[in-house]
Amino acid sequence: MEITYIAEIGNNHNGNIDVAKKMAEAAIAAGADYIKFQIYKTDQFIEKNGQFYDEFSQEQLSYDEFKALKRYVESLGGKFLATPFDIDSLEFIAGLDVDAIKIASGDMNNWPLLEKLLQYKKKIFISVGGWSINEIDEIVSFLDKKEARFSILHCIISYPSQFEELNLRFIPFLEKKYQKEIGFSDHSLGIEGSLAAIALGATIIEKHFTIDKSLPGGDNSMSIEPDEFKRLKFEGDNIALALGSENKCLSENEMATKKIISRFFYASRDISAGAVVSPIDLVALRGENSLNGIPVEQYYNLIGKRTKVLVSKHSLINSSFFE
Numbered sequence: 001m002e003i004t005y006i007a008e009i010g011n012n013h014n015g016n017i018d019v020a021k022k023m024a025e026a027a028i029a030a031g032a033d034y035i036k037f038q039i040y041k042t043d044q045f046i047e048k049n050g051q052f053y054d055e056f057s058q059e060q061l062s063y064d065e066f067k068a069l070k071r072y073v074e075s076l077g078g079k080f081l082a083t084p085f086d087i088d089s090l091e092f093i094a095g096l097d098v099d100a101i102k103i104a105s106g107d108m109n110n111w112p113l114l115e116k117l118l119q120y121k122k123k124i125f126i127s128v129g130g131w132s133i134n135e136i137d138e139i140v141s142f143l144d145k146k147e148a149r150f151s152i153l154h155c156i157i158s159y160p161s162q163f164e165e166l167n168l169r170f171i172p173f174l175e176k177k178y179q180k181e182i183g184f185s186d187h188s189l190g191i192e193g194s195l196a197a198i199a200l201g202a203t204i205i206e207k208h209f210t211i212d213k214s215l216p217g218g219d220n221s222m223s224i225e226p227d228e229f230k231r232l233k234f235e236g237d238n239i240a241l242a243l244g245s246e247n248k249c250l251s252e253n254e255m256a257t258k259k260i261i262s263r264f265f266y267a268s269r270d271i272s273a274g275a276v277v278s279p280i281d282l283v284a285l286r287g288e289n290s291l292n293g294i295p296v297e298q299y300y301n302l303i304g305k306r307t308k309v310l311v312s313k314h315s316l317i318n319s320s321f322f323e
Helices: 017-029 052-058 063-075 087-094 111-118 131-147 170-178 190-197 226-243 253-260 295-302
Strands: 004-010 035-041 078-085 099-101 123-127 149-156 182-186 204-208 265-266 282-286
Touching: 004 226, 017 063, 017 087, 017 226, 035 063, 035 087, 052 087, 063 087, 063 282, 078 099, 078 182, 087 099, 099 111, 111 131, 123 131, 131 149, 149 170, 149 204, 170 182, 170 226, 182 190, 190 204, 190 226, 204 226, 226 295, 265 295, 282 295
Parallel strands: 004 035, 004 204, 035 078, 099 123, 123 149, 149 182, 182 204
Antiparallel strands: 265 282
16 A cells, blocks of 8 residues: 655744745655645634634744745645635635645534535545544535545544554544545654554554754644654555555565475385385475475375385385375
């Protein structure tokens, strides 16, 4: 299976487009497929007396700056992705000719936003952190009825999430229940949670990204840096390769090794003509020239057979020796 890696820069740029560009460049170099930001008008997102109003206002980039960011990301070979937090910003993103839009957990049941989103026929990544199965059923049913193209991202909405909170076995449950592409929006520290998610079947990994965890604001302190993202992609891709399928099939390397390790019967002593073969007459050995012999799985068919010729000690046993 192929893994899609989303580098969630979010607001880690602290409202500085030059920092945003540096982060985007580093994320693409580290192997990210999508470079993701948060786009909003603070007045349409948070009440003026709200706890985070000032912080989000300071971290807000303009629409023109996001246009420039999209051009920059694409010039480096990356894909631009964003989470809109209001309808104006959604309309702006959709007008940028993006191939997908991300919906945050907090807006999973934001019906006005979703209704507007569906008008654009974009692929949707939707996080379901903080919602019950019944509530997830409702949104999946809604999107299916609208014939939307969407993937579901398991998510824990605590920052940072503790390992004991991650509940990653919910990932195969989601895949089995909804028959959709399932991912993991990972808010835990490090890359262990994301790697475990891939091992459990997640094919989309969204991970907070920064160039410096010591930067203030945003989610810098809980994000991963370029070297960690490179490890995530390298190890995640290897895990995806290792998962294989539910079918048991032998690789060419296995077939070659099987020929080397397979055992065939040899005579452990001279066996006279007309003798009935017993266990003490046989020894099972590996041998490069044994393929014309009798393999060990034929043991019970071989015991009790009568020889028609003298079989010398150390000879490879083959079917021509018997009546």
